[in-house]
Amino acid sequence: xxxxxxxxxxxxxxxxxxxxxxxxxxxxxxxxxxxxxxxxxxxxxxxxxxxxxxxxxxxxxxxxxxxxxxxxxxxxxxxxxxxxxxxxxxxxxxxxxxxxxxxxxxxxxxxxxxxxxxxxxxxxxxxxxxxxxxxxxxxxxxxxxxxxxxxxxxxxxxxxxxxxxxxxxxxxxxxxxxxxxxxxxxxxxxxxxxxxxxxxxxxxxxxxxxxxxxxxxxxxxxxxxxxxxxxxxxxxxxxxxxxxxxxxxxxxxxxxxxxxxxxxxxxxxxxxxxxxxxxxxxxxxxxxxxxxxxxxxxxxxxxxxxxxxxxxxxxxxxxxxxxxxxxxxxxxxxxxxxxxxxx
Amino acid sequence: xxxxxxxxxxxxxxxxxxxxxxxxxxxxxxxxxxxxxxxxxxxxxxxxxxxxxxxxxxxxxxxxxxxxxxxxxxxxxxxxxxxxxxxxxxxxxxxxxxxxxxxxxxxxxxxxxxxxxxxxxxxxxxxxxxxxxxxxxxxxxxxxxxxxxxxxxxxxxxxxxxxxxxxxxxxxxxxxxxxxxxxx
Numbered sequence: 001x002x003x004x005x006x007x008x009x010x011x012x013x014x015x016x017x018x019x020x021x022x023x024x025x026x027x028x029x030x031x032x033x034x035x036x037x038x039x040x041x042x043x044x045x046x047x048x049x050x051x052x053x054x055x056x057x058x059x060x061x062x063x064x065x066x067x068x069x070x071x072x073x074x075x076x077x078x079x080x081x082x083x084x085x086x087x088x089x090x091x092x093x094x095x096x097x098x099x100x101x102x103x104x105x106x107x108x109x110x111x112x113x114x115x116x117x118x119x120x121x122x123x124x125x126x127x128x129x130x131x132x133x134x135x136x137x138x139x140x141x142x143x144x145x146x147x148x149x150x151x152x153x154x155x156x157x158x159x160x161x162x163x164x165x166x167x168x169x170x171x172x173x174x175x176x177x178x179x180x181x182x183x184x185x186x187x188x189x190x191x192x193x194x195x196x197x198x199x200x201x202x203x204x205x206x207x208x209x210x211x212x213x214x215x216x217x218x219x220x221x222x223x224x225x226x227x228x229x230x231x232x233x234x235x236x237x238x239x240x241x242x243x244x245x246x247x248x249x250x251x252x253x254x255x256x257x258x259x260x261x262x263x264x265x266x267x268x269x270x271x272x273x274x275x276x277x278x279x280x281x282x283x284x285x286x287x288x289x290x291x292x293x294x295x296x297x298x299x300x301x302x303x304x305x306x307x308x309x310x311x312x313x314x315x316x317x318x319x320x321x322x323x324x325x326x327x328x329x330x331x332x333x334x335x336x337x338x339x340x341x342x343x
Numbered sequence: 344x345x346x347x348x349x350x351x352x353x354x355x356x357x358x359x360x361x362x363x364x365x366x367x368x369x370x371x372x373x374x375x376x377x378x379x380x381x382x383x384x385x386x387x388x389x390x391x392x393x394x395x396x397x398x399x400x401x402x403x404x405x406x407x408x409x410x411x412x413x414x415x416x417x418x419x420x421x422x423x424x425x426x427x428x429x430x431x432x433x434x435x436x437x438x439x440x441x442x443x444x445x446x447x448x449x450x451x452x453x454x455x456x457x458x459x460x461x462x463x464x465x466x467x468x469x470x471x472x473x474x475x476x477x478x479x480x481x482x483x484x485x486x487x488x489x490x491x492x493x494x495x496x497x498x499x500x501x502x503x504x505x506x507x508x509x510x511x512x513x514x515x516x517x518x519x520x521x522x523x524x525x526x527x
Contacts, residue, residue, distance in 0.1 A: 079445075086438030089461070099446060
């Protein structure tokens with residue numbers, strides 16, 4: 001198995017503590033800047049030392065705090081693609097690859113470099129220095145350099161690798177990949193496992209769909225991109241009618257019966273901006289429709305974001321917004337099926 | 344009356360030897376110190392780099408010969424070059440060092456293949472500075488001893504200025520690491 005259990009105290013305020021296993025596929029480590037993703041990856045790579053814990057790769061112990069095992073970097077069998085451009089600027093892309101393959105005998109080294117150049121389509125840029133190559137070539141070369149030693153695990157630290165590039169990596173590298181990212185879409189496209197990570201701790205784990213659709217905590221919902229999060233008090237619980245009524249500050253919501261709760265309990269309600277439906281004030285009445293005051297309209301590349309007092313955030317497609325654009329007074333609807341309750 | 348040019352030759356010999364020796368001696372310990380935070384060592388280096396050791400030696404040692412001057416010059420030059428190289432090595436992109444370490448490169452290998460090629464010009468700049476300052480120091484030491492006439496003094500001053508100019512030129516040509524690496 002491949003598992004990571006580490007603890008490291010960085011400062012009085014920040015302690016990183018993580019315990020999880022890695023599947024054979026791509027695991028996305030999602031969290032904001034400063035969450036500790038890079039540090040976690042560096043501890044696995046051997047660039048940083050945990051205070052305690054155990055790191056296993058394919059049942060081989062890379063690090064064990066108690067047994068005082070701390071394998072040197074090159075024997076760990078980890079490839080590492082860093083967040084920033086780290087190709088040596090005074091060497092050509094080919095020389096960068098040769099540097100990484102230096103520990104192999106000459107013929108083997110040439111074979112590996114040639115193979116890497118072919119696999120990552122670097123033939124045209126192999127003689128260029130990083131500053132002369134374009135960003136995509138540099139990234140492919142960084143990946144090729146990380147893979148040239150034949151690692152058992154690839155660590156990719158928010159390096160800007162996109163879905164297509166992950167597919168390319170997958171055709172040449174079958175081992176597990178642990179990638180740190182901030183992009184939820186990329187995690188959904190590429191990863192088979194997702195770990196939400198914040199303040200040095202794992203917030204939630206699971207398949208990307210499960211994590212995104214069923215956030216277990218408020219932090220998870222925030223990291224999973226739920227823009228609307230309100231705390232509400234349960235005002236009514238009606239099991240027979242399968243209804244609960246939540247008082248959320250300025251408005252009330254009707255949701256399905258919440259088992260295991262009492263009246264007066266506080267729960268969190270989460271809904272994605274894209275699921276909120278703004279309407280004209282003269283539209284027919286419906287459940288969970290409340291009047292709202294529009295505060296700001298922000299255009300985006302493919303959508304329009306409406307911010308209402310509350311705060312309530314809604315996201316409309318351009319055509320939806322065009323149909324509503326001249327509206328002055330607004331209602332917003334929260335469709336029941338899109339509301340997520342978080343205890 | 345022909346001028347006595349021996350002070351110029353002494354200055355040149357001492358300054359060249361001191362700067363070459365500083366260039367050879369300083370970079371490796373500087374690289375080693377660059378990844379450690381030892382304020383005491385840094386402070387000591389700063390202090391030594393500001394001591395006019397050649398002048399002190401000229402006043403204290405009765406037989407002020409060139410080996411004495413070189414030894415005294417090194418007292419100041421090595422810490423100066425050490426501090427300058429350390430600062431330059433500290434600015435080396437940590438991403439490069441991590442990438443090199445991931446491939447199993449040793450400290451010495453990283454020094455040779457990354458630190459020196461990328462930040463080596465800092466050592467050259469420091470050597471040019473050392474050359475100019477040592478020239479001036481020798482001149483002052485000889486002048487205090489009453490062994491310096493105007494013509495060699497002028498020549499020494501010009502040579503020191505040339506050293507300074509070389510340091511400035513190197514600074515402009517090799518630039519800061521940020522300017523050097525941000526080539527896109």
